Amino acid sequence: MTLPSPLLSLALLTLSLATPAAAQTQPPVRERQERQVLLPSNPNESVPEARVAANVATYLRFDAPIEKASVEVEGRPARFRWVDVGERLIAVEPSVDLGAEEKLVVRVRYKDGASPAVATLVLVTHPTLVDKEVEVVRRPRTVEALEAALAEKEATLAALQAESGPAGLVFSGRLDLGGVQARRMEVPSGAQEGLKVVKGEAYRAGTWALAVVRVRNLPGQKPWAPGEARLARPDGTPVKVRSVEMSKAQLAPGEEGLVAVETEAPFWKASEALRLELQDKSGSRRLSIPEVKL
Structure with missing residues (x-):
């Protein structure tokens, strides 16, 4: 059956107006990635980013056990559908996309105390990419850094041994001619x-x-x-x-x-x-x- 011309024009106009609105309600399609990020070894380096999106779970996996009680997720719980913390993992799922300039900080302390003792990342939303899994690793320490750390530990140990022995008592003034x-x-x-x-x-x-x-x-x-x-x-x-x-x-x-x-x-x-x-x-x-x- 052929619609009268005025009715046909009205239907086409309604369809043309509705189609863009419906398209705008569809969430953007983002490519899901798995990647590795390195934690900075000094405060002058930039903090690594993890790309998150609404209703998508992103897993942050750490290369050593973390202190669960130390985990800080900025914007929690207002901006996240759920956050889960494991022995080496933090899982986050935002309830909304973050703003173009918005960055939410995630901070956690390692159990082993090695440097860096605290891992810091920022969560952002990218228009075309989202991280399904991010492996967070610490930068391997150089031989020079390891040797310097070892020398420092040996010096501290030697000082403690000296303080705890008879000579250390004399050096510190805790033992004199008055004796004990x-x-x-x-x-x-x-x-x-x-x-x-x-x-x-x-x-x-x-x-x-x-x-x-x-x-x-x-x-x-x-x-x-x-x-x-x-x-x-x-x-x-x-x-x-x-x-x-x-x-x-x-x-x-x-x-x-x-x-x-x-x-x-x-x-x-x-x-x-x-x-x-x-x-x-x-x-x-x-x-x-x-x-x-x-």
Whole structure:
């Protein structure tokens, strides 16, 4: 059936107006790529880009394990349909294309601490390309850089060894002609909150004092480790504690370990009985030693 001329003209006009509008609603067709990017070795180099598009998943794969808790994705969650983080992977899918000049930063820290310790990329939208997968790698370090890093580590190790030995004590002034006085410590005989002091020793020098006690965590108790140490003179005057350390990370039930408490330079008499308290980080288990002579 042939349409009347006015009706035919109206139909053609409607079709011509509708076709461009429909075409504009279609998302652009982008070529999907897989590629590798190198992280810059110094801050003057440009940050690598990853090309993303609306409703397309892009996978950023890293050459070493990453700290999941450190992952930062700018614009999340407003600009992304979903973001997923794995041991070596970050997957992102934007809900909309980014603007022509828009760049969203992705930042993550590596677990191994090697240089660079942090990986930074920017997400952009390209008119004709989108990255399906981006392999993020660190630039191999040169032989010169590796040798310099090794020399630095060896120097640090040598310094630590010197400080920890007798010569280091003399160099630092922590050991002089006054020497070190040592004595056995009186310890309480009973158990306190599932802990028992087996024995103790006291050391006194001109610039420091050290209380060393062997602690046993009794069977059936929760693991224990000292989180804080307090020392006080008989009149209640506090003694500054420089450090508290234990020979083990924590004491399992039935296990023993040495706890060393270092103080400031002694300003009290050696005959004074100080009060030492050790407690875990939660403060729930406390060990008190009332007769500590340093």
